[in-house]
Amino acid sequence: MFLIEQIRLILTVFLAKFLTALVRGLKLGAASVLPGQLARLLYPNLLPLLAAQVNAVILIVGTNGKTTTSLLLRTLLESGGSQVVHNSTGANLVNGLVSALIEQTDSLGRLRADYAILEVDENILPLVLKELQPRLIVALNLFRDQLDRYGEIDIISKRWLEAIAPLSKDTLVFLNADDPTLSYLGQQLEQQVLYFGLSEPKLYLEEIPHAVDSIYCPRCGHPLDYQGVYLSHLGDYACSACGFAKSQLALNSAEWPQILIGVYNKYNTLAAALVALTLGLERTKIEQGIGDFKAAFGRAEKLVIQGKQVCILLSKNPVGLNETIRTVKDIQKQDQANVTLIILNDRTPDGTDISWIWDVDTENLLSLGGTVVISGDRVYDMALRLTYSLEVNSSSQLVIEEDLTKAINKALDLTPADETLHIIPTYSAMLEVRQFLTGRAIR
Numbered sequence: 001m002f003l004i005e006q007i008r009l010i011l012t013v014f015l016a017k018f019l020t021a022l023v024r025g026l027k028l029g030a031a032s033v034l035p036g037q038l039a040r041l042l043y044p045n046l047l048p049l050l051a052a053q054v055n056a057v058i059l060i061v062g063t064n065g066k067t068t069t070s071l072l073l074r075t076l077l078e079s080g081g082s083q084v085v086h087n088s089t090g091a092n093l094v095n096g097l098v099s100a101l102i103e104q105t106d107s108l109g110r111l112r113a114d115y116a117i118l119e120v121d122e123n124i125l126p127l128v129l130k131e132l133q134p135r136l137i138v139a140l141n142l143f144r145d146q147l148d149r150y151g152e153i154d155i156i157s158k159r160w161l162e163a164i165a166p167l168s169k170d171t172l173v174f175l176n177a178d179d180p181t182l183s184y185l186g187q188q189l190e191q192q193v194l195y196f197g198l199s200e201p202k203l204y205l206e207e208i209p210h211a212v213d214s215i216y217c218p219r220c221g222h223p224l225d226y227q228g229v230y231l232s233h234l235g236d237y238a239c240s241a242c243g244f245a246k247s248q249l250a251l252n253s254a255e256w257p258q259i260l261i262g263v264y265n266k267y268n269t270l271a272a273a274l275v276a277l278t279l280g281l282e283r284t285k286i287e288q289g290i291g292d293f294k295a296a297f298g299r300a301e302k303l304v305i306q307g308k309q310v311c312i313l314l315s316k317n318p319v320g321l322n323e324t325i326r327t328v329k330d331i332q333k334q335d336q337a338n339v340t341l342i343i344l345n346d347r348t349p350d351g352t353d354i355s356w357i358w359d360v361d362t363e364n365l366l367s368l369g370g371t372v373v374i375s376g377d378r379v380y381d382m383a384l385r386l387t388y389s390l391e392v393n394s395s396s397q398l399v400i401e402e403d404l405t406k407a408i409n410k411a412l413d414l415t416p417a418d419e420t421l422h423i424i425p426t427y428s429a430m431l432e433v434r435q436f437l438t439g440r441a442i443r
Contacts, residue, residue: 339372366396
């Protein structure tokens with residue numbers, strides 16, 4: 001029986017690797033999902049089998065920040081001498097996880113690594129936890145995202161609790177304490193929970209944004225009393241009705257350097273640093289790793305195109321786009337020749353419901369003036385939203401271009417040599433932009 005299973009495993013791995021080579025060789029895509037789908041048909045228990053071969057599985061979950069946090073943590077662990085496997089393409093559904101692990105096995109299906117860092121779609125975490133036992137789980141945040149697929153965040157958090165609670169008590173859970181939903185989740189778990197968060201009142205927003213998701217107490221439903229918010233519903237809070245309050249931080253932002261732009265990247269840095277510290281890495285090595293870190297594709301990624309600086313800022317939901325606008329506004333200056341390219345798609349990876357753009361404070365972007373080039377499958381929906389954001393005395397100009405290639409070239413032409421073109425795409429648009437700018441697809 002063992003020999004038959006071994007032959008079955010070898011055959012499954014061979015066919016999956018062959019399919020990967022075929023798809024990429026014919027330039028049909030990144031082959032980040034299909035090989036895993038085939039492998040699971042041939043060997044349904046392949047995911048737990050492969051995961052069991054590494055010393056520890058680390059799951060990274062959340063609405064925003066998974067890819068950046070995963071890549072940073074991988075960088076830190078590898079700098080400490082560990083071998084790491086990682087679903088680096090960002091394919092975070094079950095088939096994508098299997099594809100990534102198979103690609104890093106040898107021809108016999110053996111996977112040799114100290115850690116497997118797997119970024120997992122927030123909606124399938126319960127499914128993944130039915131198949132494998134992670135050593136660590138890192139939850140970054142919960143925001144409304146693709147409501148056509150996921151539903152509201154309280155539904156997701158309830159599913160998370162039901163899935164995590166039965167796990168081994170040795171499981172380590174790392175949570176963002178600034179998110180009331182996650183803080184409350186952690187307070188209900190029997191596993192060891194470590195919290196990270198911000199402690200910089202100077203970063204408070206002037207007011208709670210329109211795209212806020214969870215300002216009510218997750219325990220009793222009473223409105224939370226906020227001392228201040230950092231982004232969306234993330235901040236310093238307490239409930240005067242039942243006594244629920246933000247959990248105590250094991251690591252806060254005042255202690256750590258930040259390389260990538262944006263308040264949201266402070267959370268990504270803290271999460272990766274706290275895990276690395278817990279796993280025994282020295283603080284000096286962690287700080288050096290953070291300093292040397294390069295952004296993941298599309299996540300504040302910087303390129304030089306035609307001698308001009310280009311920064312790609314993936315934004316796929318209200319909170320993400322609000323924070324991107326906040327970051328761009330902090331960089332750009334009033335009355336300069338600012339150029340921004342916004343691309344809105346509604347394909348499966350983006351979410352087919354694009355009504356979320358009306359929850360975004362796009363007025364903050366147009367208040368700077370400059371030119372905003374608009375493109376994508378839903379170019380006219382975004383153009384309408386931005387038109388409503390224009391003030392009577394605004395000096396902003398909107399340029400509508402249906403053809404993405406022409407839109408990119410137009411935005412580059414409009415960008416002065418000493419300025420940065422900020423490109424704000426949804427997920428599928430980001431893949432297209434990178435392929436156009438770099439001449440290669442993401443692998």
